[in-house]
């Protein structure tokens with residue numbers, strides 16, 4: 418099975434009603450390749466999910482940025498996977514490094530959240546990635562493998578999960594990974610999937626890159642054989658620039 422190019426926009430904890438409407442209007446007016454060629458998913462904060470759902474073009478999809486680890490109930494402040502399903506939100510981002518590091522989400526919690534969200538019918542963008550110190554000490558592959566393993570050992574079906582490699586040192590810093598740094602980790606992750614899960618899952622699972630992606634650096638990254646798309650942070654809040662990122666796969670091939 419081929420891997421359709423995937424472009425996600427993670428708006429993080431940003432935006433007002435007016436700003437969100439402006440972003441959606443710009444995205445709605447953008448000329449981009451068809452959804453057969455590239456899958457586009459935007460991820461607004463919870464409070465804007467319904468509004469974005471009602472305004473966004475229907476060839477683009479929507480992700481929440483987190484959800485509760487199990488069935489909802491007496492968990493003040495949390496939003497459950499069932500609620501997202503009920504709202505018609507098909508995707509959720511889990512394990513983003515900002516949650517792992519600032520909110521102490523462990524590999525196990527991220528694995529449990531991923532398994533629960535998938536069991537409720539959500540699609541998951543599961544994030545992994547090393548810190549600068551971990552890269553400097555040579556433990557990048559061990560870190561991303563341990564993060565992936567904690568997810569993998571809780572799943573049996575891989576068709577509804579996209580893995581996002583987001584090196585922490587590249588997020589919001591302007592220090593994008595070089596194409597070869599990204600390709601090295603993506604190909605190791607694919608090899609890990611091959612050796613630990615199976616050849617078919619390794620060949621069909623999309624591994625996307627996140628960390629200071631913009632219209633100028635996306636082409637070289639996307640040309641890497643194991644880079645199947647992006648999770649874009651800051652640049653996704655400037656949607657005039659987004660079509661350049663979404664547009665990338667069109668001239669080459671849509672499916673790897």
Ligand SMILES: O=C(CO)COP(=O)(O)O
Pocket residue numbers: 427513583587588589590591627628629630648649650651652
């Ligand atoms: O964290 C990211 C996407 O989830 C990347 O953020 P930036 O694109 O702002 O570096």
